[in-house]
Amino acid sequence: MEFPKDLKYQKTDEWVKIEDDIAVIGISDYAQDALSDVVFVEFEVEVGDQVAVGDTYATIESVKAASDVNIPVSGEVIEINDGLADSPEILNSDPYGEGWMIKVKIADLEELANLLDAESYEAYCNER
């Protein structure tokens, strides 16, 4: 199971990559493994929406589950990965790369302090 060190994480299994004031967001390897084969991704937000920590921004459907995915940092949605509509399985094969889900312009950089680093998140996953 992979936990890239340059990313931040939430206990609800989303990862965040900071690129200046933009947060790129997706689901972790642990999450895609638990879901197993993803068949559909439904976004609940649109480009331009203001989102807050904890808001549900998408629902990921696999054969055995349908899970909500939550915003880790507040701000404005600036981009959504359209490629997931045709190929939802990218979330399984490349959750940290091509499987990115949305990009948010960060409203409050201080919120990043609430996220876990790779080590803490990995430790958390090992306890579960």
Next chain:
Amino acid sequence: MTEPRVFELSVKERVGFKFPKSDVPNYPLPDLLRRESLPLPEVSEIDVVRHFTRLSQKNYAIDLGFYPLGSCTMKYNPKINEVTARLPGFSLTHPLQPIDTIQGNLYLLFKLQEYLMEISGFSGITLQPAAGAQGELVGALIIRKYHLDNGNTHRTKMLIPDSAHGTNPATSAMAGFDVIPLPSDEHGNVDINALKELCDDQLAGLMLTNPNTLGLFDENILSVINIVHEAGGLVYGDGANLNALLGITRPGDLGFDIMHFNLHKTFSTPHGGGGPGSGPVAVSKNLIDYLPDPVITITEEGDEENPPLYGFHTPRRTIGRLKSFHGHFGVLVRAYTYVRMLGAEGLRDVALKAVLNANYLCSRLKGTFTLPYDRTCMHEFVLEGVWKDVPDIHALDIAKRLIDYNFHPPTNYFPLIVHEALMIEPTESESIETLDKFVEAMQKIAEEARSNPELLHDAPHNTPVRRCDELKAAKDLVFCCWPTSSE
């Protein structure tokens, strides 16, 4: 052997059924909105009959074998019930007929109302809900309206045990409640301390299945109900597991305020490959006014010469109508027949034998499988379908291998609080020989798991189709076949 779809059996101009000629003059059809093409299949009667007969032969059914499905109560469906439900005196009555022409139907419904109340210990009842899930919705909406009528708009929380069936939280959400999960303790009872903490003035109620989905009767049931009542909440009983309690105890006596029945479980009405069910809901005295509209009642008392006149009544504070007409009448006739044939003694015998069968199986299987809650069970029990020494084997593999032994698998992966759960409910219908064969099969499978695990992974082997690609089904989304002819 794949059976073609009915559209593939179609041959242009074949006729399967003819109606008599019209005996009235001809009236022109309107120009507007005329259907241009009606591409239904054209199949002869013999082909229709063969097609569906062959399809039926691909099914497993209670009439073929044992279904140890926990929570479903797959008991024998008596054939006499099929006869009584089809009596033309019942099947040829229209739901809106004048009251004096359907006194037979109303008598049956009224009596069934009385019998079900007597069996469960309640004072009011509706026979309208179409299934258990609809019954649950009635319960949730009654709780909601009750609190609103009493000015308690802040009572928005519904407590639901972590072992509950998915319909419980789904129903509560539909009724506008916040679903608060309630943990179980290590004995399989409701965690009393957790319950006490969650009982505040925002509590609307508790939805409880007792015996629960682990097959265990809550050892503190009276306290649990009392705690909720003291906090001002109502207690809803999910009656899916009533088979263990017939003639043994009455949920109304224990303090439940509302309860739904699953007639297609406890009262032997057939499952029909997925329905129809029927989910009557019984209530305590102070909730009678909230029942759905209408209930069956006596509108004119009888005397020595005349029977009473039965009719309909709209409860004063009704939550409203839940479905068209009066409920699943055909199913209710079957349940009525069953109750009349069993009587009090027969109903208690059902519970005694159901619980006896479950404990027998549990006792014989607990050496081979892990039993997470080692207590006397009621009518069902839960095993773990997994062993430490063969980590590649899961409950799914055991379930599929059982099919090779001509058994339908038990319920698996439910309740969620047991890892790789296998929920087993034998019902009272099964003989000791059947139970012993089932034990034998389970023990052989446990052995195979170690000596020849491929047999489990590849199971089933001899069925009309083998393991299906559910991922492909969810991705490709093919729900219909289209007419093969171009018309």
Next chain:
Amino acid sequence: MYTPHTQHDVEVMLKEIGAQKIEDLFREIPEKFRFPKLNLPEPLTEMEALLELEEISSANGTTNEMISFLGAGAYDHYVPAAVDMLLRRGEFYTAYTPYQPEVSQGTLQAIFEYQSLISVLTGMDVSNASHYDGATSAAEAVIMAFHSFRGKRNKFLISKAIHPQYREVIRTYMQGYENIRFVGDEAQINLYQDIENLISEIDQNTALVMVQYPDFFGRICDYREMVDVAHKHGALVAVAVNPIALGLFTPPGEFGADIVVGEGQPLGLPLSYGGPYLGIFATKKELVRKIAGRLVGETTDVEGNLAYVLTLTAREQHIRREKATSNICSNQGLMALASTIYLSLLGKQGLAQLSQLCYQKAHYAAEQISKLDGFELVYPNQPFFNEFLIRCPKPVSMINLAIEEHFIIGGYDVSKDYPEMKNCMLVAITEKISKEDIDTFCDVLHEVTND
């Protein structure tokens, strides 16, 4: 009665368990409430039970002895012998829900064929495996529209010409949802202008417009303009149908419906005093993931054989739990099977013939009744299918009471639900009604209103 245990069996089992008697297994039940005496009548043997049920059923008047002109949501159509004979097969009716596809291909393929037949009949992309009945299907359509807009649109336009029970059930189902408004069926709406009224109410806050086809009064209306306006405002359109009418008339899928619901009882199900019936639910493929209820999909097995499975189950209550959009668990499995057999048997020609018969006989009846003194069609210029509204010279309740003595069950008294429609009777005609029946009805109606 149906337990096989001998005394010996019980002894062997108790020994294995380690209990003295079965009653010992119930020690956890609070003693005060254990083993109550149930006050139920003495049990009957099978012979006695049949006798009793026969006696009860004979206290009813049925469509065997009486000529019935009742419709209003349930119709007395002929059920072909093959339908019931196949339904009696134990492999079908004693089977469980097809969660284990390997041993349920019979049920699964039959439901797949049901879905296909309903899609063809309604002109929609996909049908589910059925709901409880037409009224609850209509409620599920409202819920689906609600979730489609994520609760952002809260106005639901419901035509007054929809079956009153459907409109009641919709309100019952939605009472737990916040800020929902139902518009369109208020008491003051004029039924000669209800479509115009609906159109005028459509706005950016409208989630759904729902109409019935034929409507409750039997009228076949042109909804195309309304559909257009609805779509221009981004609202969904749901149409509730009588499936037999779709043998003659354009299916809603072809005039732009987003959702089709309806009562499938006319498709081979007996009247059975109102249930169990069959809820039709079909929609466009864009909305497929929002459908409540079971769906059967096509796939292959590990050997590449064609197979059927329940699919998109992740939406359902047993997985989504409180996030599921509906709590529905079962479908009307056996009833869906009955209608599949019925439609397969009747097929293209049979259904067309049936629809024609109903249409022709209903038009003869309408013509004959409206010739009677004091009787007139309420909507004389409106196309209709097999039901029509007649204004009578006296209250319908009085007429129906009088004609009962002639072994006739009159049409539905709509004043019960529409107080402004005094003395109006909704008459339904099916293929089982003969010309003679209609002429007798006319004679009797004339007799009871002319003394």
